Amino acid sequence: MKNQKEKRKISQESFFKDLTESAWKNSGCDGISVFHCLSSKGILKGLYKFSGGFFCETGENLFFENDEQFSKSIFSMKPFKLNEGLASYYYYPVEIKGDFDLSEFGRENLIFFRFEKFSRGKLNYSKISKAAGEIEAAMENFYMVDFEILKTYYYRNIVSSARLGEIFASSIKTEDSYKTIISGLQKHFGFDRIRFYTVKEQEKKLIGAYSVDISGRVKAIDYDKIILEPGAHRFADIVLEKTDKDYSSSYGDKVFYLPLKIENKPAGLLIFDNLLSQIPISQEEREMLKSFASQIAMAVDNINLFNKIEQLSLYDELTKLPLRRYFNSRFQEEFYRAERFSQPLSVLWIDIDYFKEINDTYGHQIGDVALKEAGRIINSSLRKIDFPCRYGGDEIIIMLPQAGYSEAYNLAKRLSGEIRNIKIPVPFSSNKEISLTASMGIASYPADASKQEELLAKADEALYWVKSHGRNSIKAYCEIKNETGQEK
Amino acid sequence: MLIWILADNNAVKYSAFKTLLGRFSKEYPDMDISFEIKSKKTLWKNFFKFLRDPEKNSMADIVEIPQEWTAVFSKLGMFLELESISDEIKDSDYPSFLRNSMKAEDSSRLFSAPFYGEIRSLHYRPDMIKAAKIKSNMEMLGWDEFISVCDSVSADNRRKNFFPLDNFNTSGADAADILPCVLNRGGEGYFSSDFGSCEIMKDEVAEGIEDYMSLFVRKYLPVFQENFYEAAFIESKLSAMAFSWRKPLKAGRNEMTVVPFPNLRRKNNPARYYGFAVTCACKETGEASVFLKWVLNFENSSFFKKRLGVFEAKEKDLKKQLEKEQKIYGDLFASAVCPPNFSVYPSFEIIFSSAISDICLEILRGDYSKENLFRRLALIKGEADYLLSVY
Secondary structure (H helix, E strand, O other): OOOHHHOOOOOHHHHHHHHHHHHHHHHOOOEEEEEEEEOOOOEEEEEEEEEOOEEEEOOOEEEOOOOHHHHHHHHOOOOEEEEEOOEEEEEEEEEOOOOOOOOOOOOOOEEEEEEEEOOOOOOOHHHHHHHHHHHHHHHHHHHHHHHHHHHHHHHHHHHHHHHHHHHHHHHHHOOOHHHHHHHHHHHHHOOOEEEEEEEEOOOOEEEEEEEEEOOOOEEEOOOOEEEOOOOOOHHHHHHOOOOOOOHHHHHHHOEEEEEEEEOOEEEEEEEEEOOOOOOOOOHHHHHHHHHHHHHHHHHHHHHHHHHHHHHHHHEOOOOOOEEHHHHHHHHHHHHHHHHHOOOOEEEEEEEEOOHHHHHHHHOHHHHHHHHHHHHHHHHHHOOOOOEEEEEEOOEEEEEEEOOOHHHHHHHHHHHHHHHHOOEEEOOOOOOOEEEOOEEEEEEEEOOOOOOHHHHHHHHHHHHHHHHOOOOOOEEEHHHHHHHHOOOO | OEEEEEOOOOOHHHHHHHHHHHHHHHHOOOOOOEEEEEOHHHHHHHHHHHHHOOOOOOOOOEEEEEHHHHHHHHHOOOEOOHHHHOOOOOHHHOOHHHHHHHEOOOOOOEOOEEEEEEEOEEEEOHHHHHHOOOOOOHHHOOHHHHHHHHHHHHHHOOOOOOOOEEOOOOOOOOHHHHHHHHHHOOOOOOEOOOOOOEOOOOHHHHHHHHHHHHHHHOOOOOOOOOOOHHHHHHHHOOOOEEEEOOOOOHHHHHHOEEEOOOOOOOOOEEEEEEEEEEEOOOOOHHHHHHHHHHHOOHHHHHHHHHHHOOEOOOHHHHHHHHHHOOHHHHHHHHOEEOOOOOOOHHHHHHHHHHHHHHHHHHHHHOOOOHHHHHHHHHHHHHHHHHHHHHO
């Protein structure tokens, strides 16, 4: 039995190479060309050529529709001679038998072999006839080429189904679940690009999540936001199924849109494209992707659910600020980073003034509004790297990486001003609305403390000082230390 | 080491390349080197197949590419940076119109080394032009005058299968064939100068395309046909003129006169170049370096270019070659322009060529109309702009 390495994979190219090379040697011709008869287009489309000892593809197209004699000869299904210029040709038709839906030949399965003699050379018909007979016999084995295509196709389907199933099921466990899904799809299908959009129902928007290209590079596309209303964008129409147009056949079969639905509600959109390579996305690939749609949608639903639960466990529902547990783990990481890279890190501790009195006088509902507004102001005023947290009750801590005392103080001052601008309407009260103020304490690493707990304690100490000196003010630990003459 | 070279209308290329490798092997007998022929379409497909699944798809160590493919495949990580292969390849060795085609997009890093080039010109048989009593100065033909020449030549030759012009492109026409007509009309190409948008619907571009297609409609140029240039064109007088990219081939060199493409503005003469790139599949980069250095040397490869009727790539070699050629080539190369080398250009060419091929079929069937052409062009523009927005 042949060694695996010695086995030659049958491809269409290798099949025709062997065939034309042998016919070239045996027929005494200058060249042999292979044409595919595309009767729907009226052309003989050149496929391969063996000439001068070399095998290559040919782009030669011969239009026969307007040439009655040529057309007649082609459809007679019999060999025929033709002289063009100084060349003499002998066309030999062969019909490929079998079901060729998967092969490049499709339903148009008539192939012509053209025996060529150039420069007024004469064709040797007895040799050609023998060579043509050999071609005809060899073409009986052409099914093996299709068999190879089928085998590869089914093998790939089975492997892809199994592996993608695993990916979709396990994506919930991975940190970047969306990335895992589209990278998995990319790896198994190999499109030029896959883009993934998720539906944000509350915002009524389709928001870009990630795109992955042919070399596997994943890019966030969260800048791409599309209003999810009929007519707003073709992506919206596809997701909402508000279009009769078959977008899947847009751009010459190079783009395929796969809307994702969960319980009949739109969940997202996957866009597969081969725009760069211009290689059509096959019907088989489309069908396979469609069959994965529900699995992908389910995986997306699981991820969203997981994110929701995570959001609930890590974030305060009222203020939308992270909770203490989340803060503690991030604080630990950032403190370690500050120590390692010798960078400053400040902590700003905020307390809403007279919060207990607000609750007691106007009720918890108004107290909640006060906290919610303070949370909104804080969330919208911070840098991306800052990390706020509702530490408990009305106390809020903001961790400010890479910020020393002066940066922290500037932020505190700005926040204090914005909190003072909050006006909360109070119905059934003579005051009509209440204003908020806040007390704030600042401590910075490494100036005020060398350990995490110590830094928090110093910020708390500074806050206590403000609260015991009239509130509605900002103090840094270094200031109270100087004022009280306290030594570290 | 395996090299993939591009298929050519002229089979001389293959035997010449075989000789070239034979000479190389004589100098480097320890190096195992071979080549395979790939059509432009297959080469393109194979690159993408390999990018998708490098384990299951094979790839050559060195590939011959149209220079304008450099940007897209270097961006996709398909080619190795030439500096890491051989520090002897410098863009300063090449003429300024070629340097951009060697680089990655938005970078000065080199990924391909041009090997040979072609430039668009008009070849004609003086005896046939004279016989048709044409008095126009063939070197200074305006477009309308050129159409009149075609008309007169056509009237003078009533033979079956005679066309005033020969078509080298067996697939009809492509973006590069049509470009001179676009430039004729005052367009600068198919894209805006910053490559930010496709300008195919601009009047100059659309009219340029229509000019070229009208040659098919008027039956001055066969739509699909074999490459007759060597055999039939010269000897059988089946054509009087040809838009050629190369020099007149050996058989008819003495019978042909070369002039500029009709009416072409002298500041832009379309040229196209082909070069070598080392792929990421290449394990023996040392061998690739030796081969590139050897093959890019004028002494080693000039015979190959002579046989093919093409032009040198390196500035000093090209200068040396042009001194020996007809003066016209010096004039043409003084204002040579290559297709733009940016990521989506090759994809655009595929879209464009496929649409043009469909239009060619419409012409053959008598279904052609200007409105149809413009509708197709609008679709191409839409697709090209979408491509630009995504990539």
